[in-house]
Amino acid sequence: MAIVVQKFGGSSVANAERIKRVARRVVETQQAGNQVVVIVSAMGDSTDDLIDLAKEITDKPKAREMDMLLATGEQVSIALLAMAIDKLGYPVLSLTGPQVGILTEHVHGKAKILDVNPERLQQELDNGNIIIVAGFQGATEDGEITTLGRGGSDTTAVAIAAALKADVCEIFTDVDGVYTADPRIVPKAHKLQRITYDEMLELASLGAQVLHPRSVELGKEYGVPIHVRSSFNHNPGTLVQEAVDSMEKELMVSGVAYDLNVAKIGLFDVPDKPGVAKMLFKALAEKRINVDMIIQSAMRNDRNDIAFTVVKDDLDTAVAVVEAVKEAIGAGGLSYDANLAKVSIVGAGMVSRPGVAAMMFETMAEEGINIEMIATSEIKVSCVVRADDAKRAVQAIHKSFELEGDAPVNSEGFAS
Incomplete structure (x- = not known):
């Protein structure tokens, strides 16, 4: 008997009718001969409503x-x-x-899962129960309630699937799967049948909102197949899995992502x-601020410049940290800019195909889009541009890499 872990997001359980529909789908999965664990998010926009309610009480x-x-x-x-x-x-x-x-670390607001004890889950499954688990939350060793940050229910689902050695973790969303670009920006974007953990991790961390990056990390670490x-x-969605030879041969660029945060x-x-x-x-890390791109300029007169990016939510805290460091080290000045976006291409085929970055830069130049920062890895190229240029950049890059058109997605899951 297979163990299937299913996760339903807030839009899937936004009202009573949708909850009833999810219930029928869960029951269908059990009727097919599976043991089922379901992870759910809060209903619709209820998390935002709770945040707003708290702000009515206190600013801090x-x-x-x-x-x-x-x-x-x-x-x-x-x-x-x-x-x-039950009904x-x-x-x-x-x-x-x-x-x-x-079990999570002792950090409020964006805790990481340290461990999942599957004993009770397995016992209840063996008793014939369908198990419904609250996503997004856990507790420290001393019993303090913690939350996992935005998208934390994805992480809950994959962590539980790993602990139970589940056959698959199904992530149900309001889209059909993972696309070559955001279909709201690129109407001819294609749904991918399959994508590697590494590519999905890059896309998730670069702005694609289908999966939380931490959930993909756990999937890769424990070999959990994730079906979006x-x-x-x-309809079948997109399977996130380890790379196979046929997949690597097919793709140069599998997706274009953008991030306005x-x-x-x-x-x-x-x-x-x-x-x-x-x-x-180190000072930024102590404030739990994640730094993304880092650029250090060439030295002149025994001095240089350092630029880096953070998410907008951390900007105020980061500026305060950098201001203190500036004074401590005797740096000359500080500036910051939040009117930016990051546009990225991802694809395992970049490793063996030269000229991919050049093609991206050429496309941006033809569109008259200035690049302010660049970061690369074996399977990605990211550029920081003005926020107003982001959507136009995505559309142009998607077209230049021939990811759009009426051709169907091929059998390996990538645009032909």
């Missing part, structure tokens, strides 16, 4: 109390879905993250001596 709510508040959203969803499945006549049990043994599907139909900070006239970069980035 404590992180612990915010976790206590936000964790209630998923508890509503799991209880209602369990009621809907259909099937044994079901709803459980919170802490109740199923999701629509909760509104039964980008801010750039520049520190000027920085003394060129050992330990300066360490001081700067």
